[in-house]
Amino acid sequence: MKTFNTILLGLTTAAFALSTSAAVAAPKEIAVIVKTTNSNYWQNVKKGATASAAEAKGYNMTFQGPASESAIADQVSMVENAVTRKVAGIVLAASDPDALVPALKKAWEAKIPVVLIDSLVADSGKRYYQSFLSTDNEAAGEASAKALISQVGKTGKIAVMSYVAGAGSETGRVGGFKRYIEKNSQLQIVGTYYSQSQMATALNQTTDVLASNPDLKGIFGANEPTAVGMGRALAQAGKAGKVIGVGFDGNEDLKNFVKDGTLYATAVQGSYSMGALGVKTIVSLIEGKKVAPFVNTGVVIVTKANVDLPEAKNVLY
Secondary structure, three states, X not given: OHHHHHHHHHHHHHHHHHHHHXXXXXXXXXXXXXXXXXXXXXXXXXXXXXXXXXXXXXXXXEEEOOOOOOOHHHHHHHHHHHHHOOXXXXXXXXXXXXXXXXXXXXXXXXXXXXXXXXXXXXXXXXXXXXXXXXXXXXXXXXXHHHHHHHHXXXXXXXXXXXXOOOOHHXXXXXXXXXXXXXXXXXXXXEEEXXXXXXXXXXXXXXXXXXXXXXXXXXXXXXXXXXXXXXXXXXXXXXXXXXXXXXXXXXXXXXXXXXXXXXXXXXXXXXXXXXXXHHHHHHHHHHOOOOOOOEEEOOEEEEOOOOOOOXXXXXOOO
C-alpha cells in the first residue's frame, strides 16, 4: 500500500507540474483593436502587427475592429471585452478621442498596458496609455497642402473632403492642412465635408461639390476611403487632371489614380510600421522595458515622379 501511495503521489505531483508548466506556457494575448477591419489601410496595419507577433515568443495576437469607423460604441465594447478577458496588452487606434477614455481607464485599473496607434485620445486619457505611434498628422496635413499649392497656385477655390469629425487623426491632419493653406495662400476653402470614411458617401459628396463649384481648382481627400471616392468622382465628372486632387493613404486604387493622373499626389502613412511597431512596443511594456512616449511613423508624398521608386513602394499597399 505504501508503494502504491508513493506511486500515486508521484503521479499527482507530475500531473500538477505538467499542468503548471502548461499554464505558464500558455500564450499571452495581445489585443489589436483598430477603427474598422473594412479598409486596406487597417489590413496593412494587421500585416505589420501579425509579422511582429510571429517574432514574439509566448504571445498570441487577436485583431478586430468595428464594421465602420463611425461605429464608436462597438469599438468601446471591444476594448472593454479585452479588459474583461484580462489580455496582456492592448494596441488601439481610437475612433473617438473622448468615447474611448473610460474604457482605457478600465485597462489602466486592471494594470493592462496600452499603446495607441494612428489617433490620440483626449488629454483626460493621457495617464491611461504608455506610448503613441502615429504619423505626425499635422505635418502630414501641411505636406498635403504644400503639394496642392504647388499645382493650383495661391488663389482660387479648393474643397476639403474629410472623414470622421473630431477623430484624433482628422483633427491634426485636416487642421494642419487648413492652417497651412490659410497662412501661405489666399485660397478659399469652399467647404469641409465628412464622409464617415464611406467611399460611396465621399463619391457623392465630391460629385456635388464639383457640380456646384465649376471653378474649383483643387481638392483634398483626407483618408483612404474618402480619397478613393473623391478620385472616382473626379474621373466620372471628366475633371481628372483638371481639378487637382491630393489624396491620403496608399492602396492600389490611389496608387493607380496617381499613375494615370486622376490625382496629382497622395500622402502615404507607414501603416505597416504602425502595426509592427505597435506590437513590438506593447511586448516591451509587458516585459517591463522602457518605451518612447511618441514614435513618428512618417509620411511620403507619392507622385508620378516617385511612385515606382523604393521610397514609395515601401509604404504603398
